[in-house]
Amino acid sequence: MKLISYIKHHKLKSILIVSLLITYYFSLPKQLFKDPTATVITSNNNELLGAQIAKDGQWRFPQNDRVPEKFKTCIIQFEDEYFYKHPGFNPISIFKALRDNLKSNTIKRGGSTITQQVIRLSRKGQERTYFEKVIEIILATRLEFRASKNQILSYYSSNAPFGGNVVGLDAASWRYFNRNSSELSWAESATLAVLPNAPSLIYPGKNQERLIKKRNLLLKKLLENEVIDSLTYNLSIAESLPQKPYPLPQIAPHLLQKVSQLHSGKRIQTSIDNRLQNRVNYIVKTHYNQLSQNGIYNAAVLVLDVKTRKIMAYVGNTPTDKAHQKDVDVIDKPRSTGSILKPFLYTAMLDAGDILPHTLVADVPTQFGSYNPENYNKTYDGAVAASRALSRSLNVPSVRMLQEFGLDRFYHYLKALQLKNLKYNANHYGLSLILGGAESNLWDLCKSYAALSSTLNHFSETSSEYYSNEFCEPTFLASETVNFGKKTSDKTLFDAASIYLTYESLKEVNRPEGDESWEFFDGSKQIAWKTGTSFGFRDAWAIGTTKDYVVGVWVGNADGEGRPGLVGVQAAAPILFDVFDLLPKSNWFSKPFDEMQEVFICKKSGFRAYQNCDEVEEKFIQLSGLKTRPCPFHVLVHLDASESYQVNGSCETLSDIKHKSWFVLPPLMAYYYKAKNPFYKPLPKFRSDCLGDNTITMEFIYPEENNTIFLPKDFDEKPNDLILKIAHSKPDAALFWYLNETFIGSTKDIHELAIIPKEGKHLITVVDEFGNEAKRSITITK
Structure with a gap:
């Protein structure tokens, strides 16, 4: 009642007091420091991986709320012994400072507390006058009401100047001592504690005696106050001063680039394993030294944890030079896929029930319009098991399988994998889609392989269930947990059995034919892996997965220049296996029995066995494979x-x-x-006294339909022969050859004929003795 009565009788005073209190309350800005800060990334255990300087050119790390005990003790002993006792200012220190300054007629000492110095740092640019000192005192008391003592210390340690363009304790400890502030010795902590008072003393080669004297006086004070013992003191004063600034660590520079785009000026704890990152960096550097001798300058490596989908190592490029674009992060750049998409087609065909793992597929010269795919080794097997076609990365069977499966159908699967660089429709890519006609990036491809592995893991760990968000984005943030969605009995994209059978095939070594000295595959580690090489030897890929990890490697030139030897199995696979050697050994995937059934398979053809198959074996196949046709061979x-x-x-x-x-x-x-296959036996002939015959078939081996053929000339300037070849179900039958309806010869047993046609278009016709006919249209150029 007395307060109300006082207000009624002293309205002006009351309004003035309330106004002053409101002004005092709002006198301190919500955000004390608005200076730009460096982007800082740390590993999963908070070790510094790298930092990008702040936009104003200062090494100023983001605010750190933790102040190391040694530095905290040193700064309080040096700057403000009564820090934990005063309300923001120290009247005795102010009185002494004012007395000494008036006597000397200059500003000889400041008398400011740490709290006042925080205010002065936040009000940069203000002249050091007595009026400004009053404002600092008022704001310091306000800060004491708003923040704890430890918070005020963190404000100071994060924003104090430490010489040159170094601001804050964290940046200073790395620049001057090349380690984290929590790891500093007493001598190093004391050195940094005295620097904000006179930051110019740190310049290399200058003021060393003054700086060491200030440091040792502080250490002496710590000894006298029994903070440190005599042994620690003697060891500390024997330590030398930093002679030059250290460069900040750049252990994952390309990840730092990515983080700075998304979280500029922040301190981000990543999921990177610092030890693994350093060792992968070394592997990439070692291989770069070899590859660069062949004019191959760039490479990238990504390591994922399958179960958490977190990035464990991120190497965006080699330690090359600017001329070869060392700053380009290749991991998210689109590159030609080569053969790296083949496992997805194989899995899709298994999932759809179009093939079984060992189904024989054709490997013969093939032409689709003007498109003429070829195997890497330029040879053909005639027929090869689908699984072997995948593990050996045969091109012709893959293109034929894509044509049979359906281009649009396969494209739908790739879009479901969320490959961001597939920007055009299926017809734009055509059948070359499976051999590198499309582009993708290492991030998306590793993400897709990890999703397949995770699908298998989850199916085995649950009651044979899937997760709805299996094909989610990986993360490099330590704090982020990937959401795999809800459990469901429905497959997300591929069923577990199809993935498992694909991985069983990818365990085989897919080396170039004839390379008998393969030395990179460690048989003790079961790894499903695939290589890829783009057209023109521009991109070399290798991606492998175990139950726990996915490793992806790309090798090439960032400017797209192709080089001999730039093939996946030679350039990328050795890096892949070197990285896998760093990772813990994983068990192989569990077989998803609930999605499989054991059936009889024809041993020679790989199709489901039926009554005419004389050699059969029991095999587990995917449930969708039960609808495949029985053996046709x-x-x-x-x-x-x-x-x-x-x-x-x-x-x-x-x-x-x-x-x-x-x-x-x-x-x-x-x-x-x-x-x-020397044990392959063609059908026996019909005995001559028998009536009737089996169906007769014949097919051109060469040339292919609508082929344009160039005939090179020999040393006499004469064009070389064109060798026509045909396969007949009865080799001993007589065949009659015609060029543009003109008879040119006959063959028996070996159906090959050499001709030298003129330039232009021609029609080749072959008629056998039974009246069967085959034709080919070709164009000759010389």
Whole structure:
């Protein structure tokens, strides 16, 4: 009641007091320091990985609320012994400072507390006058009301000047001592504690005696106050001063670039394993020294933890020079995929039930319009198991499989993988999509492989369930937890069995044919891995996965220059396995039995067995594979007693006819298959006294339809021959050859014919003795 009465009788005074209190309350800005700060990244255990200087050119780290005990003790002993007792200013210190300054007629001492110095640092640019000192005192008391003593100390340590363009304790400890502030010795902490009072003393080669004297006086004070013992004191004063600033660590410079774009001026704790990052850096540097001798200057490596989807190592480029674009982060740059997408097609076809793991697919010369894919080694197997076609990275079977599966259908799967660089429709890429016609980046590809591995892991760890958000983005933030979504009985994209069977194939070494000295694969580690090489030898890829980790490697030139030897298995795979050697050994994936069934498989063809298959074996296949067709390559044939000829009822008694299953490939497939499979037996001929015959087939081996052929000239300036080849189901049949309806020759047994046609378009016609016909249109250039 007395307060109300006082206010009524002293309205002006009351208004003035309230106004002063409001002014005092709001006198301090909410944010004391608005200076730009450096972008700082640390490892998963908070070790410094790198920093990018602040926009104003100062090494000023973001505010750090933790002040190391040694530095805290030193700064209080040196600057403000009564820090924990005063309300923001020390009247005795102010009185002594005022007395000494008036006597000397100059500002000889300041008398400011640490709290006042925080205010002065935040009000930079203000003249040091007595009026300004009053303002500092008022604001210092306000700060004491708002912040704890430890917070005030952190303000000071994070914003005090430490000489040159170094601001704050964290930046100073790295610039002058090359270590974290929490690891500083007593001598180093004392050195930094006296610097803000006279930051010019740190300049290398200057004022060393003055600086060491100030430091040692502080150390003496610590000894006298029994903060340190005599042994620590003697050891501390024997320590030398820093002679020059150290460069800040740049352990993950390209990740720092990425972080600075997203979190500029912040301190970010990443998921990077500092030890692993350093060792991967060394591996990349070692291989760069070798690769650069062949004019290959750039490479990138990404390591992911499958279970957490966190980035463990991030090497965006080699330690090359600016001329070769060392600052470019290749990990997120689009590059031609080469063969690295082939496992996705194989998985998709398994998932759709179009093939089984060992289904024979054609590997013969193939042309789709003007597109003429070739295998790396320029040879053909005729027929090859789909799994072997994948592990050996054969191009022709892959293109034929894509054509059979459907371009648009496969493109839909790739879009579901969220490959960001697929910017055009399927027809833009065409069938070359599977051989590098599209572009992707190391980040997205590693993300996709990790999602497949994680799908298998989750299926085994749960009651055979999937997660709805399996194909999520990886993270490099230590604080972020990836959300895999909800459990569901429905597959996210591929079923677990199809992924498992794909990985079983990728365990095989996919080396170039004829390279018998393969030395990089460690058989003790089970790794599903795939290489890729883009057209023109511009990009070399290698991506591998275990149950726990995915490692991705890209090697090439950032400017797109191709180089001989720039192939995945030679340039990227050695880096891949060197990195895997750093990682803990993982168990192999558990077999997803709930998505598989054991069935009889034809041993020779890889198709589901049926009655004509004479050699079968039991294999686990994906459930979708139950709808695949039975083996089309085994037929029941009727033979004479010696099994030398085919017979029928017109020439042999039924009791003497032997019935036998026979493995028969179409003529073109058989032509190449038997060259690499000497035990392949073509169907026996029909005995001459038998009536009737089997269906006769013949196919061109060379040339291909609508081919444009260049005939080189020899030393006599004469064009070389064009060798025409055809495969016939009855090799001993007589074939008659025509060029533009003009007869040019006949063949028997070996159906090859050499001709020298004129320039222009030609029609080749072949007729066998049974009246069957085959044709090819070609264009000759010389």
